[in-house]
Amino acid sequence: MFTKPKWWLSIKYTLFLLNTSIATLGVAVLVFLLSSEASAQRHDANWVMGNLPVAKIAFNSNGTILHDTLQVQKFYRTFGWGSASISDSAGNLQFFTNGYYVFDKNGEVMQNGVGINHNWYTWDDWKGLNPILQTVLILPQPGNDSIYYIFHCSIDDTCGSFIRERLCKFYYTVIDMRANDGLGRVFSKNNVLKEGNLLAGGQLTACRHANGRDWWVVKNGYIDPVYYKFVFSDTGVTYIGQQTIGSGFSHYEFGGTSVFSPDGTKFASGREYCRVSLMDFNRCTGEFSNPDSIFAYSSAHSAPSSEFDSATFAFSVAFSASGRYFYANAASEVYQYDLQATDVQGSEVLLATYDTLYVAMQLTPNGRIYISPSSYFGSNYLAAIHHPDSAGVKCQFQPDGIILPKYAGGMPNFPNFRLGASPIYQMGDAGPNRTICKDSTTQLGSVQKVNALIYNWRSTDPNTYISDVHSHNPTVSTTADEALFIVDVVDTVSRLTCLERSDTVVVKTYTCYPNQLNIPTIIKSGSHPYLVIPNLPANTAVQVYNAAGQLMHESSNYQNNWHIGNVAAGVYALHTRMSNGTEQRSKVVVVD
Secondary structure (H helix, E strand, O other): OOOOOHHHHHHHHHHHHOOOOHHHHHHHHHHHHHHHHHHOOOOOOEEEEOOOOEEEEEEOOOOOEEEEEEOOOOOOOOOOOEOEEEEOOOOOEEEEEOOOEEEEOOOOEEEEEEOOOOOHHHHHHOOOEOOOOOOEEEEEOOOOOOEEEEEEEEOOOOOOOOOOOEEEEEEEEEEEOOOHHHOOEEEEEEEEEEEEEEEEEEEEEEEEOOOOOOEEEEEEEOOOOEEEEEEEEOOEEEEEEEEEOOOOOOOOOOOOOEEEOOOOOEEEEEOOOOEEEEEEEOOOOOOEEEEEEEEOOOOOOOOOOOOOOHHHOOEEEEEOOOOOEEEEEEOOEEEEEEOOOOOOHHHOEEEEEOOOOEEEEEEOOOOOEEEEEOOOOOEEEEEEEOOOOOOHHHHOEEEEEEEEEEEEOOOOOOOOOOOOOOHHHHOOOOOOOEEEEOOOEEEOOOOOOOOOEEEEEEEOOOOEEEOOOOOOOOEEEEOOOEEEEEEEEEEOOOHHHOOOEEEEEEEEEEOOOOOOOOOOOEEOOOOOOEEOOOOOOOOOEEEEEOOOOOEEEEEOOOOOOEEOOOOOOEEEEEEEEOOOOOEEEEEEEEEO
16 A cells, blocks of 8 residues: 655645635646655765775755765775765765765765675775676665665676676675664675676666665676566565577677666667667566667778677767756767657767767766766766767866776766656545535546455544545545545555555535525514524625616625615515535525
8 A cells, every 4th residue: 555654645735725626726736746756856866986095975955966075994905996975865974885885975894885786806806896897786775774785796606607797696785774873784795686697797787666765676688688676665575477588699708787667758878889779668567678779889990890899889878857858978988868869779870989988878967978988998077978968079078077086997886766656656546626515425436446456544533424435436524624534545466556546535615595585574673674584604705686687785794784674575586605616696685
């Protein structure tokens, strides 16, 4: 069941008290809520990279960037390509890792933070997961802002002969940031998610589930076009299965990245021989579809013919913030493609040719794309694409786009933390708002029931009766002036079909009167010669006409005070209009 937090209910309740139509405002409210919630997700605000002392880039909420260094305990090749860092939702650095050590925010090894991916490769050879791209990824546990999971890969020879481009085991490690006065500790490490020798060495990425809460974690296969999929939720990590799609091609041992578009609808995987695999992605079901390929190499060159061709090394990919433009880096060259073009391959623009080896691309929190040098050919600057959503040279590629205070080789691996729920989660089954008489009943919900769904109705008013809270169209009655009904809808077959959602309906009540108001005959000479309407609601407009159609009296808020002493005896027409818009017509008899 997708349970909304209490603030969700209070905001919606406030909105309907403002007499704003949910039908008109519903989408806008949800977009506001989702964007407000997503804007606070600044888990990628701090990038830790490089060697000793490591460089740190801080992306502030106002879009400015701060550069700094962070001294860590001195280990050889502390940070290369296989690293990750994480901040809390407000943008405060929590911890970082090089794939073997987990460091706290002060650069000290976290309690129990030695030996993730422990094997001869990570310890004896590199002191971390260098130089393999996208081998580590950190995600906050859904629903818990103190628990983080590190997803990580290891290269060793336990599954046979040592091959650097494939791995034997895929793990997760759990961090509890409540420990040690907020410095954290490794609570559980090296838990095996998947093992075998058919997983790619790197290319580990994630995308927010369509419910805006859980995560899809995707791990590429080795050579074969297989994608292993996991769901990370508040209950932990679940292996969903694998999907074979597209065509297989080699994976260079040090290179290749995978990435989802910022809106999560597309997936790109850079492999060897200058080839990029592009596919559509369904955030509800986790299914890939419509595979296609782009070959990224200059028209002035011939297609690479060997895995040792320099143009094929370390192939990385990135999307612009809007998702329209796609970028591919083939070692010494960077290309742009327009995904809205009729011929995407034909839209290729060669933006630059480097004099060094660049390997990793990443979209930044402020909408730029940074490109990192290799660990072998590193420098103290990153290349930058300043306006990735502009076509061609207008994107403003700059080889020394950001100068760092320290050598930088590689960069941390991040998903899009600001992606919220899919629009399908902004629809529900509550039906339209309505107005009813007090002490009467009405039916909520849609006209047709969906058999695979469970309905759960709730009300904010204790004086409300709901006949069947699990019916798609329950009978309700309320004595409140206004009541908010909420329905949670859950798919009983699979939670991965985007049918889990929540919606609201507002029911307003008023005191109803019969069509012919029961107004007694008025005697002019009596002790109370006034037009008195029994049980008159406040703010009721009244008009009185004679038999000739002449207006005799009018009031926008009648107070039972029309004196008929000077009115001729006869029958008069009475029109009333209550504040809820209900109009009624009756008659008034005046006698001498």
